[in-house]
Amino acid sequence: xxxxxxxxxxxxxxxxxxxxxxxxxxxxxxxxxxxxxxxxxxxxxxxxxxxxxxxxxxxxxxxxxxxxxxxxxxxxxxxxxxxxxxxxxxxxxxxxxxxxxxxxxxxxxxxxxxxxxxxxxxxxxxxxxxxxxxxxxxxxxxxxxxxxxxxxxxxxxxxxxxxxxxxxxxxxxxxxxxxxxxxxxxxxxxxxxxxxxxxxxxxxxxxxxxxxxxxxxxxxxxxxxxxxxxxxxxxxxxxxxxxxxxxxxxxxxxxxxxxxxxxxxxxxxxxxxxxxxxxxxxxxxxxxxxxxxxxxxxxxxxxxxxxxxxxxxxxxxxxxxxxxxxxxxxxxxxxxxxxxxxxxxxxxxxxxx
Numbered sequence: 001x002x003x004x005x006x007x008x009x010x011x012x013x014x015x016x017x018x019x020x021x022x023x024x025x026x027x028x029x030x031x032x033x034x035x036x037x038x039x040x041x042x043x044x045x046x047x048x049x050x051x052x053x054x055x056x057x058x059x060x061x062x063x064x065x066x067x068x069x070x071x072x073x074x075x076x077x078x079x080x081x082x083x084x085x086x087x088x089x090x091x092x093x094x095x096x097x098x099x100x101x102x103x104x105x106x107x108x109x110x111x112x113x114x115x116x117x118x119x120x121x122x123x124x125x126x127x128x129x130x131x132x133x134x135x136x137x138x139x140x141x142x143x144x145x146x147x148x149x150x151x152x153x154x155x156x157x158x159x160x161x162x163x164x165x166x167x168x169x170x171x172x173x174x175x176x177x178x179x180x181x182x183x184x185x186x187x188x189x190x191x192x193x194x195x196x197x198x199x200x201x202x203x204x205x206x207x208x209x210x211x212x213x214x215x216x217x218x219x220x221x222x223x224x225x226x227x228x229x230x231x232x233x234x235x236x237x238x239x240x241x242x243x244x245x246x247x248x249x250x251x252x253x254x255x256x257x258x259x260x261x262x263x264x265x266x267x268x269x270x271x272x273x274x275x276x277x278x279x280x281x282x283x284x285x286x287x288x289x290x291x292x293x294x295x296x297x298x299x300x301x302x303x304x305x306x307x308x309x310x311x312x313x314x315x316x317x318x319x320x321x322x323x324x325x326x327x328x329x330x331x332x333x334x335x336x337x338x339x340x341x342x343x344x345x346x347x348x349x350x351x352x353x
Contacts, residue, residue: 016079016087017140019072023319028069028136035132036061063102064129068095092133099129144316174226189226192219196253207246207342210284214238214277217253224260231270232260239278244343247284248313255288255335258307263290263333282341283321289334307335314339 017024040053071094072079079087103122179186195216218236225232234256252275259273271291278285307326314322314337322339 015084015144016082016091016137017144018076019069019079020076021319022321024140025069026320027140029065031136031139032061032065032132033058035135039128060103060106060125063106064095064099067098067102071098088134088137091137092130095129095133096126099126174223178226189223192223195219196223208249210241210245210247210277211243213247213249213252217256217275220253220256221260228260228265228270231267232264233270233272235272235274237274237276237278239276241277241284242279242341242343245279245284246342247339248317251310251313251337252286252288254307254310255286258335259288259290259333263292266293267291279341280338283338284341286337286339287334289332291331292333294331310337 019025036057037054040050040057044050044053072091075090075094079090082090100122103125104118175186175189178189196219214236218234221232221234256273256275264271264273274287274289276285276287276289311324314324318339323337325336327334327336
């Protein structure tokens, strides 16, 4: 049975970066080489000396950097089980040991460049590598802190959306209208409302089974169809969806709510929302398209808080491995999202209090 899981069992700001993430790897390479350039500039005696200094530093930096990234990639499941500061210590010690080993194994390859005092040079470059490691870990922690407001805002924004009078009062009135004639349907509607409230109160960092997010979205659509009737239609197009796929919770439902509130509801004749879900290789693709009032005819633009929150959460969870695209036409609005195909993994150990 597929179970929900958290993308990080530790607090968002107290978790090591995911060294298997392409965006994390690219940032490490870019920042490390940028600091190498600064070191070369600080050591050079003139502009003509800069290229030689860069070459000398890169000769040592490249094998250390690549071997470290490879080892951390392999050790990621183990690192996920450590609390933050033990993880920092493990990463820093890994970098230090690799630097020491590569420097001594390089032998004469490095000595002509870095000096004859082998032990002093080894200690110097171990200290430098540990400093670079510390700077990188601090950068990723600050970046997570800067983006984590999306995680904390997600629950509040979704809760506000759920208790918006426009949605809540109309749904209750629709239930009251059928409670005597169709008691079973009224009971189902109340259960759907309870599920929506329950999801709104859950942790916005959780990954949930894709089929559960689809079910929740269909429950939301059913509630809206109680009051809008045939004006609201949803065309579900699902292709090759894996049973074990996990996605961030409340990813699809807010897109549908945006399509209903800003697209279908202002149209007197209503319309059809098209939802396309499919797997393509190692990623899941999601598209939501709805008709809307033509430009210049009182189209409700909204404050786009929910959509901005989705974009920030994708950035926080998946970095450059997720894509988010919005396309607006004269009489349509389309949101396309691509994110990594994530499956169930062993549950990580909770951070000790």
